[in-house]
Amino acid sequence: MIEIRNLHATVDGKEILKGIDLTIGPGEVHAIMGPNGSGKSTLSYVLAGRDGYEVTKGSVSFYGEDLLAMEPEERAAAGLFLAFQYPVEIPGVANMTFLKSALNAMRKHRGEGDLDAMQFLKLVREKTRSLNMTDEMLKRAVNVGFSGGEKKRNETLQMAVLEPKFAILDETDSGLDIDALKIVADGVNALRSPERSMLVITHYQRLLNYIVPDHVHVLAHGRIQRSGGKELALELEQKGYKDFGVEEAA
Amino acid sequence: MATTHSTPTGDTAAARPYLDQIDRLKGELPGAALSRVRELRRDGRERFAALGVPTVRQEAWKYTSLRPLEKVAFEPATAAAAAGTHIDVLPTVRPAGQTGPRLVFVNGRLRADLSSTDGLPDGVVLTGLADALSSHADFVGERLGRLANADEHPLVALNTAVLADGPVLHIPRGVVLDDPIELVFVSAAADGRATVFHPRTLIVADPLSKAVVIEHHVGPGGAPTFANHTAEVFVGEGATLRHYKVQREQTDAFHVSHAAATVCRDACYDNFILTSGARLSRNEVHAVLDGTGASCHVSGAYLVTGEQHCDTTTLIDHARPYGTSREVYKGAIDERARAVFQGKIIVRPGAQKTDGHQLNRALLLSDTAEIDSKPELEIYADDVKCSHGATAGELDDEALFYLRSRGIPKEEARGLLIASFLAEAIDEIPEEPVRDAFAAIATGWLAARRGGAR
Ligand SMILES: Nc1ncnc2c1ncn2[C@@H]1O[C@H](COP(=O)(O)OP(=O)(O)OP(=O)(O)O)[C@@H](O)[C@H]1O
Ligand SMILES: [Mg+2]
Numbered sequence: 292m293i294e295i296r297n298l299h300a301t302v303d304g305k306e307i308l309k310g311i312d313l314t315i316g317p318g319e320v321h322a323i324m325g326p327n328g329s330g331k332s333t334l335s336y337v338l339a340g341r342d343g344y345e346v347t348k349g350s351v352s353f354y355g356e357d358l359l360a361m362e363p364e365e366r367a368a369a370g371l372f373l374a375f376q377y378p379v380e381i382p383g384v385a386n387m388t389f390l391k392s393a394l395n396a397m398r399k400h401r402g403e404g405d406l407d408a409m410q411f412l413k414l415v416r417e418k419t420r421s422l423n424m425t426d427e428m429l430k431r432a433v434n435v436g437f438s439g440g441e442k443k444r445n446e447t448l449q450m451a452v453l454e455p456k457f458a459i460l461d462e463t464d465s466g467l468d469i470d471a472l473k474i475v476a477d478g479v480n481a482l483r484s485p486e487r488s489m490l491v492i493t494h495y496q497r498l499l500n501y502i503v504p505d506h507v508h509v510l511a512h513g514r515i516q517r518s519g520g521k522e523l524a525l526e527l528e529q530k531g532y533k534d535f536g537v538e539e540a541a
Numbered sequence: 542m543a544t545t546h547s548t549p550t551g552d553t554a555a556a557r558p559y560l561d562q563i564d565r566l567k568g569e570l571p572g573a574a575l576s577r578v579r580e581l582r583r584d585g586r587e588r589f590a591a592l593g594v595p596t597v598r599q600e601a602w603k604y605t606s607l608r609p610l611e612k613v614a615f616e617p618a619t620a621a622a623a624a625g626t627h628i629d630v631l632p633t634v635r636p637a638g639q640t641g642p643r644l645v646f647v648n649g650r651l652r653a654d655l656s657s658t659d660g661l662p663d664g665v666v667l668t669g670l671a672d673a674l675s676s677h678a679d680f681v682g683e684r685l686g687r688l689a690n691a692d693e694h695p696l697v698a699l700n701t702a703v704l705a706d707g708p709v710l711h712i713p714r715g716v717v718l719d720d721p722i723e724l725v726f727v728s729a730a731a732d733g734r735a736t737v738f739h740p741r742t743l744i745v746a747d748p749l750s751k752a753v754v755i756e757h758h759v760g761p762g763g764a765p766t767f768a769n770h771t772a773e774v775f776v777g778e779g780a781t782l783r784h785y786k787v788q789r790e791q792t793d794a795f796h797v798s799h800a801a802a803t804v805c806r807d808a809c810y811d812n813f814i815l816t817s818g819a820r821l822s823r824n825e826v827h828a829v830l831d832g833t834g835a836s837c838h839v840s841g842a843y844l845v846t847g848e849q850h851c852d853t854t855t856l857i858d859h860a861r862p863y864g865t866s867r868e869v870y871k872g873a874i875d876e877r878a879r880a881v882f883q884g885k886i887i888v889r890p891g892a893q894k895t896d897g898h899q900l901n902r903a904l905l906l907s908d909t910a911e912i913d914s915k916p917e918l919e920i921y922a923d924d925v926k927c928s929h930g931a932t933a934g935e936l937d938d939e940a941l942f943y944l945r946s947r948g949i950p951k952e953e954a955r956g957l958l959i960a961s962f963l964a965e966a967i968d969e970i971p972e973e974p975v976r977d978a979f980a981a982i983a984t985g986w987l988a989a990r991r992g993g994a995r
Contacts, residue, residue: 339942339946340945340946341942341946342938342942362945362951363942363945363946364945364946364948364949364950364951364954366946367945367946367947367948368948372946372947373946375943375946378943379939379940379942379943380940381937381940381943381944381958381961382961383958383960383961383962383964383965384957384958384961388957389944389947389957392944392949392953392957393944393947393948393949396947396948396949396950396953397948400948432961433943449947453947453948
């Protein structure tokens with residue numbers, strides 16, 4: 292269970308989150324929609340523990356623990372995963388090395404031993420294939436020279452390998468072609484389970500046809516303005532955000 | 542100031558203790574029967590007395606002060622101490638259990654009992670200079686002191702004044718050595734006494750020969766040591782010499798090294814230095830591309846922390862046309878450590894079609910880490926391609942957060958990023974076992990730094 296209470300956060304002294312309240316139960320999928328600049332990525336960074344995002348008020352309880360007191364790697368070890376809106380390129384670090392370091396760090400945290408090279412390769416091959424990725428992408432440096440869609444697939448691969456308890460997908464659908472969208476959605480759905488919850492940030496109702504949410508929230512001006520069922524996404528698709536004090540895009 | 546001379550001399554008073562040592566050692570040095578060697582030593586002493594110990598007032602030593610040397614009363618290394626020093630494990634890049642040609646020097650003196658020259662092809666000479674001064678007197682007499690310039694470099698002059706022992710390697714024409722030759726230098730302060738020594742290296746690769754030489758510099762620590770190396774390297778026409786070095790002495794060691802190489806027509810000289818040791822180190826590499834189509838590849842990586850000071854000074858002298866040179870240095874500097882990079886490329890008149898490339902990138906891992914970079918191009922030919930670049934930066938915060946967000950602990954994530962940064966230099970080494978061994982040393986350094994957080 293993830294409980295976000297009255298969360299306020301500033302970036303460079305500017306208040307972006309102005310009191311977020313959100314409770315996500317085990318196995319639930321919540322979608323957040325909202326206009327550009329409304330604070331969706333800010334919320335994901337705050338939850339993942341990025342430097343420079345200062346929480347000024349409120350709390351986040353993650354399965355009973357104080358999430359905000361943890362280092363980013365501790366949050367990951369506790370089961371939080373953020374699929375970045377803009378995945379970071381890391382020259383010189385092979386994607387494979389990166390995945391292995393990440394998986395072994397998590398296993399270590401859970402008191403399990405390192406996977407040996409063969410076991411690891413087998414696991415990654417399986418996941419790579421199901422996401423329609425090539426082995427060649429594993430040898431390349433992390434995200435370097437990857438197309439927008441390839442980066443998003445790489446995020447999904449990491450999630451599939453790390454098997455988090457709570458995944459935040461920040462616009463994982465943006466930049467994906469129609470086929471890739473299905474593949475990634477299948478990858479996400481394969482992870483759905485009664486224990487695993489998700490927060491899906493998207494601009495497009497289309498994604499929610501594949502990953503069907505239990506709840507949809509509208510985030511605008513740093514707050515959740517409205518919550519509803521999956522039909523809310525359809526309504527937003529038709530009406531836009533003008534009901535929430537946002538000018539329609541020209 | 543008494544004078545406004547454009548090249549101020551060094552500190553002649555600081556030279557005094559060394560001059561006394563030279564005079565005391567004189568009677569004990571090998572090869573005294575060879576007039577050429579006697580002359581070299583005499584001239585070396587004279588030049589050192591005149592030049593003095595370098596100071597920061599001199600352009601070449603602007604960023605590296607040898608003042609800390611003055612605070613230590615160094616005694617010259619003795620043969621008895623070198624012979625009596627117990628050595629447990631010798632460093633190697635070979636797989637466990639595998640042996641190969643190797644010379645071991647303790648405080649600059651050959652330890653034949655730890656060395657092996659088995660299996661070398663006929664005609665190859667691999668021995669200590671003290672031995673070669675009698676066994677190959679003409680050969681070494683003709684070549685010593687031809688490349689390392691004692692007139693301009695005070696520490697080369699000092700080394701020359703007492704040259705006595707060190708590796709001598711001669712690869713005859715057309716001989717290809719499949720096995721790398723390892724040279725192990727152990728700096729050991731006997732009985733806890735601060736010790737100074739001046740090893741002299743001579744490598745002669747005759748035309749069309751090929752060899753790989755790997756130097757390991759280590760020391761058990763305990764008391765300060767001062768190793769003042771001079772190396773002379775001849776790379777004959779069409780020969781390939783790959784010369785690698787890793788310096789991992791303890792942090793109470795001083796390590797100064799001057800390697801002078803001449804690269805003949807169509808020959809190739811590779812030099813790579815990995816530095817993680819010594820309190821103060823200076824690696825000076827001078828390569829003269831003295832034949833058409835000669836090439837050299839002079840690179841390195843330096844990893845320093847604490848109070849370490851590490852100076853890399855290179856001079857690539859393109860004296861003939863169609864030469865290529867490539868330099869890639871990368872450094873990781875932590876805590877209060879300081880690194881210096883001075884890289885000069887000269888293209889002489891007539892050295893047309895020269896292709897020279899130089900890069901030094903430093904990664905500053907703390908607010909108090911420092912780098913001084915001074916690249917210099919001196920070009921006297923018009924049809925050349927030369928580039929240089931120097932950068933200093935910090936670890937990428939965004940990349941660090943990305944790694945941590947995947948559960949990789951902060952220090953390990955930093956280690957991954959630093960290792961990938963250094964890899965760009967280490968990947969310049971074409972010999973796989975050496976490359977892997979050096980990468981492993983860098984990884985070990987990363988794991989050990991700041992108390993071993995992995
Ligand atoms: N370093 C910063 N300094 C000042 N403002 C910032 C900084 N970083 C982000 N912001 C602002 O915070 C607001 C929220 O940004 P955020 O990235 O969370 O929006 P978003 O809802 O994810 O938008 P999008 O749909 O475009 O991805 C924006 O107005 C943005 O300009
Ligand atoms: Mg966003």
